Amino acid sequence: NVHLGRLWLQSDLKVIGSPVPPSLTWPGVSGGTRDYNPKQMAIREKVFNTVVACFKRHGAETIDTPVFELKETLTGKYGEDSKLIYDLKDQGGELLSLRYDLTVPFARYLAMNKITNIKRYHIAKVYRRDNPSMTRGRYREFYQCDFDIAGQYDAMIPDAECLKIVHEILSELELGDFRIKVNDRRILDGMFAACGVPDDKFRTICSTVDKLDKMSWEDVKNEMVNEKGLSEQAADLIGEFVTVCVSGGRDLAERLLQNPRLSQNKLACSGLSDVKLLFSYLELFQVTDKVVFDLSLARGLDYYTGLIYEAVLTQAGLSGDTLNGAEDSVSVGSVAGGGRYDGLVGMFDPKGRKVPCVGVSFGIERIFTIMEQKAESSADKVRTTEVQVLVASAQKNLLEERLKLVTDLWKAGIKAEVMYKKNPKLLSQLQHCEESGIPLVAILGEQELKDGVVKLRVVATREEVDFSRADLIREIRRRTSEA
Amino acid sequence: NVHLGRLWLQSDLKVIGSPVPPSLTWPGVSGGTRDYNPKQMAIREKVFNTVVACFKRHGAETIDTPVFELKETLTGKYGEDSKLIYDLKDQGGELLSLRYDLTVPFARYLAMNKITNIKRYHIAKVYRRDNPSMTRGRYREFYQCDFDIAGQYDAMIPDAECLKIVHEILSELELGDFRIKVNDRRILDGMFAACGVPDDKFRTICSTVDKLDKMSWEDVKNEMVNEKGLSEQAADLIGEFVTVCVSGGRDLAERLLQNPRLSQNKLACSGLSDVKLLFSYLELFQVTDKVVFDLSLARGLDYYTGLIYEAVLTQAGLSGDTLNGAEDSVSVGSVAGGGRYDGLVGMFDPKGRKVPCVGVSFGIERIFTIMEQKAESSADKVRTTEVQVLVASAQKNLLEERLKLVTDLWKAGIKAEVMYKKNPKLLSQLQHCEESGIPLVAILGEQELKDGVVKLRVVATREEVDFSRADLIREIRRRTSEA
Numbered sequence: 001n002v003h004l005g006r007l008w009l010q011s012d013l014k015v016i017g018s019p020v021p022p023s024l025t026w027p028g029v030s031g032g033t034r035d036y037n038p039k040q041m042a043i044r045e046k047v048f049n050t051v052v053a054c055f056k057r058h059g060a061e062t063i064d065t066p067v068f069e070l071k072e073t074l075t076g077k078y079g080e081d082s083k084l085i086y087d088l089k090d091q092g093g094e095l096l097s098l099r100y101d102l103t104v105p106f107a108r109y110l111a112m113n114k115i116t117n118i119k120r121y122h123i124a125k126v127y128r129r130d131n132p133s134m135t136r137g138r139y140r141e142f143y144q145c146d147f148d149i150a151g152q153y154d155a156m157i158p159d160a161e162c163l164k165i166v167h168e169i170l171s172e173l174e175l176g177d178f179r180i181k182v183n184d185r186r187i188l189d190g191m192f193a194a195c196g197v198p199d200d201k202f203r204t205i206c207s208t209v210d211k212l213d214k215m216s217w218e219d220v221k222n223e224m225v226n227e228k229g230l231s232e233q234a235a236d237l238i239g240e241f242v243t244v245c246v247s248g249g250r251d252l253a254e255r256l257l258q259n260p261r262l263s264q265n266k267l268a269c270s271g272l273s274d275v276k277l278l279f280s281y282l283e284l285f286q287v288t289d290k291v292v293f294d295l296s297l298a299r300g301l302d303y304y305t306g307l308i309y310e311a312v313l314t315q316a317g318l319s320g321d322t323l324n325g326a327e328d329s330v331s332v333g334s335v336a337g338g339g340r341y342d343g344l345v346g347m348f349d350p351k352g353r354k355v356p357c358v359g360v361s362f363g364i365e366r367i368f369t370i371m372e373q374k375a376e377s378s379a380d381k382v383r384t385t386e387v388q389v390l391v392a393s394a395q396k397n398l399l400e401e402r403l404k405l406v407t408d409l410w411k412a413g414i415k416a417e418v419m420y421k422k423n424p425k426l427l428s429q430l431q432h433c434e435e436s437g438i439p440l441v442a443i444l445g446e447q448e449l450k451d452g453v454v455k456l457r458v459v460a461t462r463e464e465v466d467f468s469r470a471d472l473i474r475e476i477r478r479r480t481s482e483a
Numbered sequence: 484n485v486h487l488g489r490l491w492l493q494s495d496l497k498v499i500g501s502p503v504p505p506s507l508t509w510p511g512v513s514g515g516t517r518d519y520n521p522k523q524m525a526i527r528e529k530v531f532n533t534v535v536a537c538f539k540r541h542g543a544e545t546i547d548t549p550v551f552e553l554k555e556t557l558t559g560k561y562g563e564d565s566k567l568i569y570d571l572k573d574q575g576g577e578l579l580s581l582r583y584d585l586t587v588p589f590a591r592y593l594a595m596n597k598i599t600n601i602k603r604y605h606i607a608k609v610y611r612r613d614n615p616s617m618t619r620g621r622y623r624e625f626y627q628c629d630f631d632i633a634g635q636y637d638a639m640i641p642d643a644e645c646l647k648i649v650h651e652i653l654s655e656l657e658l659g660d661f662r663i664k665v666n667d668r669r670i671l672d673g674m675f676a677a678c679g680v681p682d683d684k685f686r687t688i689c690s691t692v693d694k695l696d697k698m699s700w701e702d703v704k705n706e707m708v709n710e711k712g713l714s715e716q717a718a719d720l721i722g723e724f725v726t727v728c729v730s731g732g733r734d735l736a737e738r739l740l741q742n743p744r745l746s747q748n749k750l751a752c753s754g755l756s757d758v759k760l761l762f763s764y765l766e767l768f769q770v771t772d773k774v775v776f777d778l779s780l781a782r783g784l785d786y787y788t789g790l791i792y793e794a795v796l797t798q799a800g801l802s803g804d805t806l807n808g809a810e811d812s813v814s815v816g817s818v819a820g821g822g823r824y825d826g827l828v829g830m831f832d833p834k835g836r837k838v839p840c841v842g843v844s845f846g847i848e849r850i851f852t853i854m855e856q857k858a859e860s861s862a863d864k865v866r867t868t869e870v871q872v873l874v875a876s877a878q879k880n881l882l883e884e885r886l887k888l889v890t891d892l893w894k895a896g897i898k899a900e901v902m903y904k905k906n907p908k909l910l911s912q913l914q915h916c917e918e919s920g921i922p923l924v925a926i927l928g929e930q931e932l933k934d935g936v937v938k939l940r941v942v943a944t945r946e947e948v949d950f951s952r953a954d955l956i957r958e959i960r961r962r963t964s965e966a
Contacts, residue, residue: 027556027591027831029549030577035592038544038603045545057893059900061521061867062528066512066624067550067581067608073510088581089570091612094513098550098571108510109518119900120521125550129574141549153903157882161903168893284886348510384544385602399640403767410540410651417542417602420636420644 032132032140038384043371047173047364048123051145054169055121058161060147062121065105071095077104077344079302080207084128098127102146103303103341103359110150111348116355117151139365148359150345156274159307159340160281162360166311166336167287169362175313175335175370180287181294182309184275185339187256188298190268194261195237197230203302204228209242210298213312213334217243237261242296250279252293271306278307299339307358308339313370336362383437388415388480390438392429394445394455399423401444405454405469409442412473414480416442433459440476515615515623521867526854530656530847531606534628537652538604541644543630545604548588554578560587560827562785563690567611581610585629586786586824586842593633594831599838600634622848631842633828639757642790642823643764645843649794649819650770652845658796658818658853663770664777665792667758668822670739671781673751677744678720680713686785687711692725693781696795696817700726720744725779733762735776754789761790782822789823790841796853819845866920871898871963873921875912877928877938882906884927888937888952892925895956897963899925916942923959 029035036044055062074085074097086098099105102122110118123145132140147165149158163180170178188209192202208223215223217239224230224238245252253275262268275293282288299308312334338360345355375382391406393399402418409416417438419429426443433441443455443464453466456475467475512518519527538545557568557580569581582588585605593601606628615623630648632641646663653661671692675685691706698706700722707713707721728735736758745751758776765771782791795817821843828838858865874889876882885901892899900921902912909926916924926938926947936949939958950958 027595028553029595030551030553030579033549033551035549035596036547037596038546038601041545041547044547056869057896057898059868059870059898062524063521064519064524064527066516066518067610068513068516068624070511070513087572087574089572091570093612096513112510112512113518113520118521127550129576141551149903151903154905157901157903157905164890164893281886284883285890385542386539387542400767403764407647407768410647413540415540415542418640420632420634420640422637422640 030140032130034139039375039382040368040372042382042384043375044368047367047371048145050172051169051362051364052121052123054165054172055145055147057168058119058147058165060119060121062123063106063109064122064124065099065102065109067125067127068096068098069105069108071097073097073108073348074100074104077301077303077347079203079300081128081300084130086127086129099124100128101126101301102144102361103148103301104344106146106148106150106359107303107341107344107355107357108348110345110355110357111353115150119147119149121145121147142363142365145362145364146359148357150355150357152356156278156281156307159358160278160285162338162358163278163282163291163309164285164287166309166360166362167285167290170290170311170313170335173367173371175367177314178290178311178335179314180291180309180311180336181297182275182278182291182307183294183297184271184307185304186267186271186306187262187275187295190262190265190271191238191241191295194265194268195241196234197238201228201230205230205238206298207300209238209296210300212242212296212298245295246292248293249288249291250276250293253279256295274307299337303341303344304339305342306340309337309360310334311336333366334363335366336360381437385436385438386415387417387436387438389440389442389456389476390429390433391416391418391442392426392444393424394426394443396423398444398446398449401449405442405444408469409473409476412477414473414476430457430459440479442472442476513623515613517622517624522858522865523851523855525865525867526858527851530850530854531628533655534652534845534847535604535606537648537655538628538630540651541602541630541648543602543604545606546589546592547605547607548582548585548592550608550610551579551581552588552591554580556580556591556831557583557587560784560786560830562686562783564611564783567613569610569612582607583611584609584784585627585844586631586784587827589629589631589842590824590827590838590840591831593828593838593840594836598633602630602632604628604630625846625848628845628847629842631840633838633840635839639761639764639790642841643761643768645821645841646761646765646774646792647768647770649792649843649845650768650773653773653794653796653818656850656854658850660797661773661794661818662797663774663792663794663819664780665758665761665774665790666777666780667754667790668787669750669754669789670745670758670778673745673748673754674721674724674778677748677751678724679717680721684711684713688713688721689781690783692721692779693783695725695779695781728778729775731776732771732774733759733776736762739778757790782820786824786827787822788825791822792820792843793817794819816849817846818849819843864920868919868921869898870900870919870921872923872925872939872959873912873916874899874901874925875909875927876907877909877926877931879906881927881929881932884932888925888927891952892956892959895960897956897959913940913942923962925955925959 068088071087078100085100088096102124125141126144127141130140132138166180188206189202192205197205205224205228208220208228212220221235221239224235225232253272256262257272282291297308297310340358342354342356346352391402393402399422406416406418439459441457441459443457448455453468454472455464455466456472457464551571561583568583571579585607608624609627610624613623615621649663671689672685675688680688688707688711691703691711695703704718704722707718708715736755739745740755765774780791780793823841825837825839829835874885876885882905889899889901922942924940924942926940931938936951937955938947938949939955940947
């Protein structure tokens with residue numbers, strides 16, 4: 001599959017080092033990564049501001065960790081996905097890998113610093129040697145925005161807050177309708193046991209169930225039986241659960257607690273009771289409109305031990321109504337996911353001391369892609385600078401006066417610029433304002449200098465009024481605080 | 484030297500993979516990198532806010548580039564420092580390296596997108612396999628904050644603005660006194676020619692001159708003559724310039740224009756005339772108090788073509804006075820540097836089209852280290868969250884009421900939290916506020932619930948007043964906007 005990935009890369013993306021004349025492909029960026037231009041950065045900043053404001057509203061601190069970890073820190077944490085880890089070349093010293101997510105570095109940080117309680121967010125880039133799909137917002141370098149709560153607390157309270165945060169952020173970003181699917185690893189494991197899956201196949205069958213959002217049940221069953229060697233009977237029993245129980249709430253948890261197979265299994269029962277409890281907190285948090293209990297949700301990563309969840313954006317289906325029939329809507333991709341991982345920190349502690357954790361990770365690139373498309377179709381131009389006023393001159397030989405005035409404005413905290421020409425034409429200075437969306441121009445002219453005034457022009461209305469220097473600063477502040 | 488570096492590493496830092504029992508060293512971070520804890524992040528955020536505010540005040544947009552570049556993009560750009568580049572392992576696909584600075588990726592970005600005019604900032608981490616020195620704030624992964632102006636403009640106007648920005652940022656951060664040294668590659672090259680340095684030795688002699696801030700003139704001369712094969716006579720002539728002309732202004736440029744050796748050299752003369760012009764703009768920008776023309780400043784990187792500069796923090800020397808005698812003060816390290824690089828973009832353009840650029844890079848880690856030391860010695864505790872109010876309960880069985888109230892507060896945009904326990908003790912809730920610096924507590928009790936009120940307690944004064952829910956939100960807003 002990695003091999004397939006490479007072939008795909010070579011046909012769909014520029015590959016440097018291939019026998020194409022260098023002048024045609026060079027300079028470039030690595031396949032699956034991208035530059036952000038100023039317009040994209042302006043959108044990205046807006047998204048980050050919304051996300052960080054929510055994290056701070058919920059009382060989180062932030063930390064940062066290095067972009068590379070010791071290779072052994074990442075080893076054995078990601079199951080089948082480990083092949084996607086980027087390694088650094090052995091140039092002497094330690095063996096290093098680029099971080100694959102922010103969760104494992106967080107767990108390493110907690111163990112290393114013996115921290116048993118923290119609520120933290122972390123926004124940073126992670127790296128996966130995956131098949132990139134630029135149009136769907138999937139890259140080899142991408143941002144994750146993580147929020148996690150570590151500590152020994154009463155069941156489902158921090159878990160519910162993570163879901164509350166997903167609900168708040170996706171609502172505030174106005175990305176359209178969404179659904180948050182929840183399930184629990186204990187329910188999955190209990191269900192596997194109840195369906196006759198051998199213990200040593202739990203993880204690999206779980207990985208296969210995780211593909212249900214991209215593959216049909218027939219294909220998933222086929223993989224279980226023919227690739228992973230599960231009995232057909234066990235697969236069919238799993239199918240009865242994961243194809244039917246995909247859109248419930250507290251009621252579904254209650255119904256499953258009565259199910260003759262599951263009710264025999266202790267693990268499944270404790271998971272189901274916790275899901276019931278979770279929904280009672282979600283009601284208090286007023287987010288049950290978007291959360292569904294879905295037995296087919298599995299999540300790929302190895303380290304989850306309890307509740308798991310994933311948020312998907314939905315689009316009205318042909319026959320559907322996104323408000324009343326979430327089942328009819330079409331998923332356009334996961335934008336956040338997470339869960340409880342009570343064992344991960346202990347893997348990094350020399351004495352195996354556990355720190356229970358629950359968290360959520362926003363896959364923010366897909367959100368950027370949607371926001372960019374929205375910005376493209378919007379009538380409002382995205383500004384990439386915040387310049388409030390251009391200091392311009394109406395005649396030649398006024399560079400010194402422009403530099404003096406712009407110095408005064410900077411000192412007053414006003415965002416201002418001058419053109420870097422000795423004698424720019426007034427027209428080209430005004431054009432620069434139009435192009436950059438600068439709302440005001442302070443125009444210096446010989447007559448104004450004699451009179452001790454500066455002309456302030458409003459770009460949109462072409463209105464012009466003379467001000468003394470002191471009044472000019474007041475007027476700029478007044479006009480730009482209005483906007 | 485790399486070898487020495489490794490030895491140093493092994494003795495001074497934890498090296499994973501060495502024959503130390505894993506349980507003693509594991510988990511760890513790679514040598515020369517570090518985690519940032521919440522307190523360090525709070526300080527870092529403050530520094531970034533100051534830096535970004537200045538960049539925006541000067542009208543800059545921002546871009547972002549991937550953390551790794553194609554290896555060939557970095558090849559041949561850093562002279563002798565190229566050995567410090569981190570390479571990624573060849574896992575199939577392109578050969579990649581971690582970025583060494585933000586300047587080369589910026590030039591690659593301009594060429595790739597055919598951009599001829601931009602004023603941009605970029606704040607991101609860069610990577611160097613250098614000997615780390617944690618105490619002096621030197622790491623293998625560190626932030627750079629870059630501001631660059633690209634475009635064909637009139638001489639020294641954008642260059643002067645870069646120095647203005649250095650002056651503004653270092654003043655606002657209140658790091659103590661500083662000096663900004665300026666020189667020009669054309670003056671250095673002209674001086675080398677005038678002193679009899681062969682053309683093909685310019686770059687390597689320049690690298691040696693660059694070490695004058697860390698080595699004595701005797702050692703520098705020794706390296707020139709014995710390692711680099713320069714004649715003793717040429718070295719002595721260089722010494723006459725670089726040990727004497729280290730602290731001037733426009734006057735020094737004028738004096739050197741009269742110097743019989745330099746005045747013969749066209750390159751030196753154009754550099755000296757531009758330094759004169761630069762100082763006239765710096766006077767208008769009101770920054771000449773900190774800027775000195777220093778012929779011994781060389782800067783290591785290959786790509787500079789004109790003006791170069793470096794900002795150093797200074798400490799009062801034993802006999803000196805930082806205000807009147809900058810020469811007597813002791814340099815404690817460079818915190819910003821930059822210069823003009825008119826040829827770099829052309830190296831990435833298939834047709835060699837040039838885009839003149841000038842920029843500055845802040846080595847922000849050293850600034851963090853100083854700010855952290857200042858915070859340590861300050862009486863004010865650094866807060867790591869912005870929580871305004873804790874929703875607490877005075878009796879048992881009030882979890883539901885707490886969750887309802889905190890939901891209302893979040894909806895109103897108030898930063899609030901609850902403790903994740905069903906029945907936390909009031910005392911432990913109040914202690915949490917003391918520890919985290921949370922100023923207010925909204926206390927729910929059975930009597931208050933009956934009366935339809937919430938008790939608001941001010942942590943600092945222990946004052947308590949009952950409010951209705953609507954009034955509570957108003958009161959929290961009023962009290963926290965005061966602070």
